[in-house]
Amino acid sequence: MRPLQFGDEDRSLFGIHHSPEPAQTGGLGVVICAPFGHEAIRSHRLFRVLAERLARAGSHVLRFDYYGTGDSGGDDAEGELAGWARDVQSAHRELLRCAAPGQVVWIGARLGASVALQAAQDDTLALPPKLLVFDPIVDGKAYLEAMRVLHVETLEESYSVIDPAWRHRLDHDPQAYLDEAIGFAISPALRGQLAALDAASLTPAPHSAVNVIASPDDEPVQRWVQGLQAANAVDVDAIALQHSLVWTSDDSLNSALVPAEALQAMLAAAGSWRG
């Protein structure tokens, strides 16, 4: 495992490259596209374990932080979807440079899945990736609203004395808590992009291959998958999974850090492309 920096000098990205042992080139390369904000911290361990297992099975894996997140350059408020899509493409090129894989899979979770889907719409990419998306965000407006509510719930759980003004603002001011979510600033640019994020903006490039892991109860995602299957321009495979991972939970409280069922589902789906 090797920590590294890549990308342009004015857009430095931090990553971790997991190499198979013994060292080899070719084979399957994997780029992991993490969720946003608190969800990224919550799932850090899950994706580290996933990367290690994939490397043990012979894949080169690159985990990385988008610009304005994690250990990458940039402040919170500099993060936005279009830039993050370019970061995914940059990670893809870095993986091609250092591993020369024969095939690449992008594994994206939550907003990372949505970013990966948008990044993959660029049909000029060398060695276009297959996509494995886990609980993608297909309704940006609903996601923004959920983050507002979760921000206030987090405040109420975190403080010993709850200020009723938080809940009052949430309930009566639709503009409240749109510029931050559980410790992370959200820029107006990102807010606008999230508000515009919908199923129509997540159509993969024609002839792509996409595996979708999601709960069968996730109606927006299931509708999106059915729409793609009906359009028949993309090879879409839906994998139903009920899992115990609460993306937004505190990572120290009563919620498995690495739910086995989620890990196994991603390993199996990625492995099916190993060939």
Added chain:
Amino acid sequence: MAERPVQFGSDGHLVGVLSLPAEGRRSRGDLACLMLNVGVTHRIGPRRVNVKLARQLAEQGVASLRFDLSGIGDSDSVRGRLNFREQALRDMQAAMDMVEAETGIRRFAVIGICSGAVNGYWLAQVDPRVAGLMMFDGFAYTTLKTRLVHDWLRLRTTPWRTVLQKVKGRLIRSMGAAPANQQVSIFNVGPDEATPTRAEFAAALNGLAQRGVALYMIYSGSLLLHFNYAAQTHDVFGHEPFIAGLRHDYWPQVDHLATSQASQRQLLDATCDWIRSIVSTPTPSAISTPSTPDRSEHAADTARTRSSASAARAPRAARP
């Protein structure tokens, strides 16, 4: 400012990010900051606060290292017979060794939140390179007033029927109530052998103060049962020598993980202000070889650390 990933430690198993101020902005003081894990959160810290702090410190000319202890974040575990605290101490000392090898800096301010405060507390006692220790929501010691304030604040926000039930339960339990001034672990309901007693804690801080270590204790608004009024530290430790030089704050408007942007600004600004106050202050004691369980193993770790830190400078990708 320049940041780069580093790998160090006995097996090259520890991962961190070294933040260095830009040339021309480096402070004249010989001090770097060490930022520790908070629980199982990786080195960026909750809400990415360690990253934000590192960059703000770099702006004022101070280097820092945020890294993952063995088995946390991106650092591997190590085989061995050391318990968690012993391994954490070894990891933190390896971190200081690496920064010293890379920068020549030999004085460190340790910034610890929650479990990081606990780890920093133990490190400061064994390594004379620690010149400053900040403990945010670390060990807390209560008074009778702590209990009364807690009960009053709960009473104000609890429906009266619930209050009556709780009073009834309290009367029944009061036969075995713990005395005031008990030590309380922030992780457990009651005292445990990992938590120093009030007297042990005071003795440790007195020793650090005598060594010239700058001390800063902050408590948030998330510890109602354990810390809930501004004068609590003074009420518990008012007669101890270390209190004279102690910087301490109680921030009921800031929560344990600095969730809101306003909370983060307060935490970051106060931390940087404290660092600014100590960066040019030499520690009175001469800095000597740190104490470790096995000096020969520490020397070997240092040699491996130097080797790993150099190897971690992987080439950046060329511009397309």
